Amino acid sequence: MARRTEAYPNNAPGPFFVDRTCIDCGTCYQFAPDTFADGGAHAYVHTQPMDEARGLRAAMALVACPVGSIGSDEKGHLQAAARAFPHPLTEDVYFSGYTSEKSYGAWSYFIRRPRGNVLMDSPRAAEPLMKNLEALGGVSMLVLSHQDDVADHAAFRQRFGCERVMHRGDGLTGLERLVDGDEPIALDEDLLLIPTPGHTAGSVCLLYRDCLFTGDHLWWNPEKRRLSASRTYNWHSWEQQLASLEKLLAYDFSRVLPGHGYLHKAQSPEAMRADLERAIRALRAS
Numbered sequence: 001m002a003r004r005t006e007a008y009p010n011n012a013p014g015p016f017f018v019d020r021t022c023i024d025c026g027t028c029y030q031f032a033p034d035t036f037a038d039g040g041a042h043a044y045v046h047t048q049p050m051d052e053a054r055g056l057r058a059a060m061a062l063v064a065c066p067v068g069s070i071g072s073d074e075k076g077h078l079q080a081a082a083r084a085f086p087h088p089l090t091e092d093v094y095f096s097g098y099t100s101e102k103s104y105g106a107w108s109y110f111i112r113r114p115r116g117n118v119l120m121d122s123p124r125a126a127e128p129l130m131k132n133l134e135a136l137g138g139v140s141m142l143v144l145s146h147q148d149d150v151a152d153h154a155a156f157r158q159r160f161g162c163e164r165v166m167h168r169g170d171g172l173t174g175l176e177r178l179v180d181g182d183e184p185i186a187l188d189e190d191l192l193l194i195p196t197p198g199h200t201a202g203s204v205c206l207l208y209r210d211c212l213f214t215g216d217h218l219w220w221n222p223e224k225r226r227l228s229a230s231r232t233y234n235w236h237s238w239e240q241q242l243a244s245l246e247k248l249l250a251y252d253f254s255r256v257l258p259g260h261g262y263l264h265k266a267q268s269p270e271a272m273r274a275d276l277e278r279a280i281r282a283l284r285a286s
């Protein structure tokens with residue numbers, strides 16, 4: 001629970017505020033940029049919400065915050081915000097909200113499909129989210145991109161009986177399915193698991209239609225205005241991560257949905273490929 005007495009002084013005056021417990025995961029200013037901004041090492045409120053839509057969006061950011069660093073004196077939107085996840089990003093792909101401190105606020109995504117719903121990485125096992133996922137048909141499969149973003153995977157298994165899928169390279173024990181090797185694996189006719197070792201030994205991406213879910217392998221960097229990856233937060237092999245980025249040039253997708261960092265949508269798979277080539281050139285040169 002955020003405390004007004006611990007609020008950063010640069011919050012704009014008004015009901016919403018960010019306090020000193022913020023871990024700068026980026027969720028609030030990526031999800032509700034009309035209200036929140038990146039202050040360098042922490043988020044802050046740059047403009048108080050001026051209408052209903054922005055008020056609800058800011059309240060949803062409060063709900064999604066992994067560490068409860070956002071407070072509001074305006075309680076009107078909070079109940080609706082708690083029930084608003086998963087939040088649709090496309091016709092059948094949703095942001096799960098309810099990020100977890102265990103995953104440092106990494107984003108999880110929900111894919112609603114007739115052949116069985118999928119979670120990409122684990123959100124916080126919050127009851128309002130669990131109920132909504134149940135109403136949307138439950139979760140058949142939970143794909144874990146890598147060892148850092150597993151959060152409450154066991155609770156989702158317990159609630160929904162979903163099959164948890166992960167690469168053996170990241171070695172989590174007790175899962176229903178561990179995959180091996182560097183070759184892509186068809187989890188279903190519309191779900192392709194692509195091993196992309198580098199950030200960790202067992203990092204994988206998931207391709208669904210035009211969406212590539214990338215975990216911590218790849219994201220959009222708005223300051224550099226290009227796709228990016230982090231050498232600083234590389235836990236296994238930077239050379240392998242670069243090679244794994246090159247491997248993605250063989251696939252068609254126009255959306256990148258990462259665990260951390262900004263989402264990216266290109267006009268077409270060809271435009272995304274050009275974006276990826278530009279990123280690889282820049283990362284190899286850095």
Ligand code: SF4
Nearest residue numbers: 022023025026028065
């Ligand atoms: S969502 Fe919470 S922890 Fe993440 S940047 Fe915003 S206030 Fe900080």
